[in-house]
Amino acid sequence: MHDFRSFIQLLKDRGEIDFVSREVDRRQELAGVMHPIESSRRAYYFKNVKDAKFPVVGGLYNQLQRFGDALEHPGTEPFTHEDFDDRIESAKTSPIEPVVRESGATQENILKGDQINLKDLPVPTFFEHDSGAFITGAIGITRHPESGELNIGVYRTLITGKDRFVINASSMSDLLVNYNAWKKTGKPMPIAIALGVPPAMLVAAACKLPPNVCEYGIAGGLAGEPIELVKCQDSDLLVPASAEIIIEGTVDFSDYVENMLGEFVDQYGPETAPTTQVTTITHRNDAMFYAIVAGKNPEHNTLGGVAVYGIKRGIAAAAMAAVPEAKDIDVIFEPNMGTLAHVTIAIDKQSDEQPGEIIDRVLASHGFLGPSSRLIKRVIVVDDDIDVHNREDVQWAIWNRTAKASKYRVIPDVQSWELERAAKDGMKSLRIGIDATMDLEDAEKLMRPIIPNANEINVDDYID
Numbered sequence: 234m235h236d237f238r239s240f241i242q243l244l245k246d247r248g249e250i251d252f253v254s255r256e257v258d259r260r261q262e263l264a265g266v267m268h269p270i271e272s273s274r275r276a277y278y279f280k281n282v283k284d285a286k287f288p289v290v291g292g293l294y295n296q297l298q299r300f301g302d303a304l305e306h307p308g309t310e311p312f313t314h315e316d317f318d319d320r321i322e323s324a325k326t327s328p329i330e331p332v333v334r335e336s337g338a339t340q341e342n343i344l345k346g347d348q349i350n351l352k353d354l355p356v357p358t359f360f361e362h363d364s365g366a367f368i369t370g371a372i373g374i375t376r377h378p379e380s381g382e383l384n385i386g387v388y389r390t391l392i393t394g395k396d397r398f399v400i401n402a403s404s405m406s407d408l409l410v411n412y413n414a415w416k417k418t419g420k421p422m423p424i425a426i427a428l429g430v431p432p433a434m435l436v437a438a439a440c441k442l443p444p445n446v447c448e449y450g451i452a453g454g455l456a457g458e459p460i461e462l463v464k465c466q467d468s469d470l471l472v473p474a475s476a477e478i479i480i481e482g483t484v485d486f487s488d489y490v491e492n493m494l495g496e497f498v499d500q501y502g503p504e505t506a507p508t509t510q511v512t513t514i515t516h517r518n519d520a521m522f523y524a525i526v527a528g529k530n531p532e533h534n535t536l537g538g539v540a541v542y543g544i545k546r547g548i549a550a551a552a553m554a555a556v557p558e559a560k561d562i563d564v565i566f567e568p569n570m571g572t573l574a575h576v577t578i579a580i581d582k583q584s585d586e587q588p589g590e591i592i593d594r595v596l597a598s599h600g601f602l603g604p605s606s607r608l609i610k611r612v613i614v615v616d617d618d619i620d621v622h623n624r625e626d627v628q629w630a631i632w633n634r635t636a637k638a639s640k641y642r643v644i645p646d647v648q649s650w651e652l653e654r655a656a657k658d659g660m661k662s663l664r665i666g667i668d669a670t671m672d673l674e675d676a677e678k679l680m681r682p683i684i685p686n687a688n689e690i691n692v693d694d695y696i697d
Contacts, residue, residue: 234456235303236431236475237523241276241290243302250276250292258283259366264359267526271295274531285355287478287522291370294432295531297538303432304455318542321440324454331449337463337474339427344514345466350395351511354478359527360495366392367494369533370523371426371480372438373400374470375411378418383471384411385438385448387536389504389527390426391492396511398482399490400424401504404651405602407444412507415484422484423468424509429477429523434460439536441543443601466513477520482509495528500654534568541566548574548608551600556580556591563621572652573610577621580614582670588614592642592666607650611665618681619669630669634679642666 235243244250251270257263259282270277276292294300301312304320356366368390376383384407391399402408415422430438437452449471452460462471467481488508496502525532545564552562556578565575576595580587592612598605613627616634620626635641644664649656656662671679 234305234431234433234458237429237477238475240293240303240432241521244276244293244299250278253277253279254281256281256283259285259355260358261361263289263355263357264526267291267357267524268530271526271531279355282355284352285522286353287355287516287520289355289357289524290429290521291524291526292532293523294435294535297535300432300436300535304436314538317539320455321436321451321539321542324437324451325442325446327454328447328450329453329457329459331453331460331462331471333462333464333471334474335463337461337476338517339472339474339476339479340463340466340515341518342516342520343466344516345512349511349514351392351398351480352395354392355522355524356392357524360501362501363494364391364492367527368392368398368426368428369525369527371428372430372435372473373408374425374427374472375408376423376470377411378414378420378422380445382445383447383449384408385434387435387438388426389494391490391494393490393508398480398509398511399492399506400426400484400509401492401506405441412484412486416486422486423465423470423481424484425465425468425470425472425479425481427472427476427479429521430473431456431460431475434473435536436539439539441540441547441602466515476517477523478514478516480511481513481515482511484509496652496654502652502654504651529568537568544602544608545574547600547602548576548605551598551602551605552576552578552595554600555594555598555605559591560617561621563627565624571610572654573649574608575611575613576609577613577615577627579617579619579621580670581617582673585673588640588668588670589642589666592668596644596647596664596666604648606647606664609664611667613667613669615669616671627669631667634669634671634675635667637672640668642668 271292274296279289298312306312356368358366372385373388374385386408389401433456434452437448449460461474463474465481472479485508489505491505493501493503545566548564549562559578561579563577591614595612596606615630619630646661647664649660649662
């Protein structure tokens with residue numbers, strides 16, 4: 234299975250990396266060159282970032298097929314979203330626990346005290362109104378103070394000084410759970426971030442998993458072999474032994490910083506998070522700095538799609554539990570349709586009141602992600618002759634089976650999550666319900682013309 238370096242070598246061998254020798258400034262010039270390279274679905278390698286001690290590499294996973302290549306997906310067919318989802322689900326059911334080594338390449342160099350200077354890292358500033366330079370390609374590692382469970386995720390990290398940074402945690406992240414738990418103890422919270430980890434580890438860190446499921450085991454399941462870990466210098470946290478760079482620190486809950494970064498839905502995302510004091514940096518002898526172009530860019534959104542699989546499954550499971558009579562359910566969760574989900578449910582309709590009741594039940598449902606209403610923008614109910622996974626079919630139902638205004642509902646002032654930037658005071662925004670089913674009185678005149686048994690015919694049996 235590929236690690237970070239062997240995958241970069243694969244891309245080099247295939248001629249899929251653009252190398253930049255010219256000196257570039259890390260403040261927006263670097264991002265300005267990264268953007269067009271990545272938009273063409275190529276990787277980038279910057280050898281000379283002004284005043285930095287490490288090269289920058291990225292754009293490694295800016296197309297879905299690259300994840301298939303990194304995970305050595307079998308077969309010659311293109312790697313699909315269904316393949317990716319299946320691999321992740323298989324890893325969840327068959328995790329392989331990590332192994333802890335005495336030492337690893339990530340600790341070939343150990344920097345402490347005056348040797349620590351985050352400005353030695355070529356951290357880009359991406360957009361015009363960003364708060365500063367953000368680390369975007371790192372995984373973050375923490376441990377719950379009571380359960381002792383490790384948690385790994387992908388978090389944006391703002392550099393605020395030579396030895397201080399801010400690691401943001403969304404409202405649905407386990408990092409926020411750990412922040413709150415540690416804050417109650419009054420003790421310093423150890424934290425570490427790792428850059429340049431094996432592809433399987435990056436995927437696992439991006440997954441949205443149920444509580445008490447460790448991402449290291451999922452990464453092993455994806456890789457087909459255990460992830461090798463080493464103990465941090467300053468805490469009992471365990472980090473990938475082959476990582477390019479590890480930054481260790483402790484969280485200061487007395488100092489919170491507001492910050493802003495261009496986000497995946499092409500909007501700015503304001504956050505507030507506690508400061509981390511860096512205690513140690515370790516790195517490989519010839520370390521590379523891994524950077525993902527933030528915002529609505531290919532690698533960011535391709536990796537973000539990994540989290541979407543888990544979120545979609547969580548929403549679908551909650552909806553199915555709330556609507557056991559559903560014949561089929563589809564969940565759309567894509568940046569071009571905003572930051573919230575669109576849910577379509579097919580039913581064998583029994584009454585004209587049923588679709589409205591189903592809309593209410595779905596929005597009132599609750600899963601491991603919390604209240605479904607926080608994550609759902611629109612619920613559409615259709616008859617079971619509609620393919621909920623076919624957007625054209627669903628649109629046909631919406632515009633051909635709705636005549637009364639009451640079939641459209643606007644539900645105001647629903648509590649949303651923080652990534653819906655259009656939400657108003659108190660994170661409140663509207664929800665939409667659409668009853669796109671046939672009114673029972675219209676069932677005969679709204680029937681669709683079909684050819685009986687057409688699906689059972691094999692046309693190859695008829696053609697000479």
